[in-house]
Amino acid sequence: MSKRKVSVALLVAAAFLAGVFFVTSVFNLAGWSGLFQGADAQAVLPESEAIAVASDLGVAFSTVAEHVNPAVVQVRTTRTMADNGQGLSLPDMFGGSPFGRGGPRGGEQSGIGSGAFVSADGYIVTNNHVVEGADLLEVLLFDGRVLDAEVVGTDPFSDLAVLRVEGSDYPYVPFGDSDELRVGQWVLAFGSPLSEELSNTVTSGIVSSLGRFGGAPDPRGRQTISNYIQTDAAVNPGNSGGPLVNLRGEIVGINSAIATRTGTFNGISFAIPSDIVRSTVEQLIDTGTVERGYLGISFQAATPALREAYDLGPGAARVGDISPDATGRTPAADAGIRPDDIITAVDGVELRDSAQIVSLISNKRPGDTVEVTYYRDGKRREAEITLGRRPGDDAVSQNGRGRSEQRPMSGSREPASLEAYGLTLRDLTPQQARQLGGDAAGVLVADVERASYAYREAEIRQGQLIVEANREPVASVADFRQAVADVEPGGSFLVRVRVADGRGNSAEYLTALTKEG
Structure with a gap:
C-alpha cells in the first residue's frame, strides 16, 4: 500500500471517530430521553382552559360517583308464575319488564331493578313496578352483601315504593330540589341496567327537558304521574328505581321509564322529580299510604279554537264535571268553580299542558289551600280552594273528548x-x-x-x-x-x-x- 493510500485511510478513520465522539457528547449532554422529547410533545395537546374545564368535570363525575355508589342497591325480585298457557310477564310502563328472566310458563320468574338508601336506618326508594307482584325481595349492596327486604309501602300513582332492610348506619343519598333543575344541567344516573352483573353502573347526561306531561296509564290502566324529568343519560331496563343525581350528589329524580322503539335505551329517559319522591316517601314511611289533595273536577284540554277565542295559553284546561270528595264535599264547587270554566294556572304556575293539573294538585295534601286562576265568559277570575280527600286512586280525572271520527248514522232528513x-x-x-x-x-x-x-x-x-x-x-x-x-x-x-x-x-x-x- 502506498503512502498516499495510507494517508487517505487515516483521514477517513479520524473523521468517523470524530463523528462518534460528537454524537456521544450530544447524548451525554441531552440524554436519550431528550432526543425523543420533541416527538412526544407534538403528540400531547397543549394545556388550555377548555381542556382544564373538561378535566375538572371528569373529576366531578368521579367524585359524585364515589359519594353516591355506596348508597345504590340492586333490587332482586322473584314471583311465582301461574301456568296460564300464555307466558305473559308484567310489562314495564314504557317497555322493558323488571321480570325479565325465568321460564315462560309456570315456576318462578326473577327480575332486577335498582334503588337507593334515603336514610341511615335502612329505608330504600325504588319504583312500584319493580316490586309489584314480587313474592321475594333481596337487595345487593355496594359492598357485596345480599339482604332480605320488606315492602314498607307502595304508591302506583307515582310509581314509587319504599323498602326496608334490617340494620343501621347505611350510607344514603339526600334529596335535592327538583324545582331548581334547568334544561342543559348535568346529571348522573345510577343503577343495574340489563343484568345483575352490571350493578352500580353510572351514566352521565343532561336534563333535556322538564315537565314532560301526558304520562300514559300503567299496565293495569291506572293513572300515573305525568310530570317527568327528561334526560339523555343512558337508562335501560334494570335501571328502574335508581337515583338521578345532580353534581352535588343529591337525588333530583328516580329513574322510571324510557321512550324506546327497541326495548332498550334510544336516547330519552324519564325520572320522577324529587319533590314528588320526597313527599311520597315520607308518607309511606310514616303511614304506609299516601294521601293526596283532591280538587274535585274532571277536565280536558281546551281546544285550539277555544284557546284562540279567549287568547289563552297551550295548557288551558276546560272543567268538565264537578265531583265530590271522600267526605261528600265538592272542593272546586265550594270555591265557585263551574263546568266550562277554563283553568290556566295553579298557585301562580301557568299550565304548559292541561295534564299538569294532575301533578300540581296531587303533590298537595288534603286540607292544603291552592289558588286557581280560571276564565269564565272571557273574564279572568281567581279562587282559593281548600283541597279535599280523594275518593279513589286518582287525585283528579281526565276525561277524553272522544274526538275519534264516528261512523255516520243513517237518516232521511236532508243535510x-x-x-x-x-x-x-x-x-x-x-x-x-x-x-x-x-x-x-x-x-x-x-x-x-x-x-x-x-x-x-x-x-x-x-x-x-x-x-x-x-x-x-x-x-x-x-x-x-x-x-x-x-x-x-x-x-x-x-x-x-x-x-x-x-x-x-x-x-x-x-x-x-x-x-x-
Missing part, C-alpha cells in the same frame, strides 16, 4: 251545507236520537271539511252532535242558523258538542267556531 263553517249539518231523526241515548237533542254533524277551521282548530268530527251554539240551545239546523245569524264574518262563538259511543254513554265538550268570510 244542510254551511260553507262558512266548513260543516254539513242534519236534523236528528227519532232513530238517531235513540242511538245517541234516547234523550238526545241537537243537530248532527254529517260532514266536516278537513281543511276547515271546524276540523283543524275546533276539532269537530263527523257523527258528533252540536247541542249549543253561541250560548243558545239548538235542536235543529234552523235553530243553529238563528243562533249564529248575528255573527259577523271573522267573528267567533262558542259551541257545545256532544260525543256518544252508541251504547248510551256520552260526554260533552266546549269549543269555538269562526265564521269565515
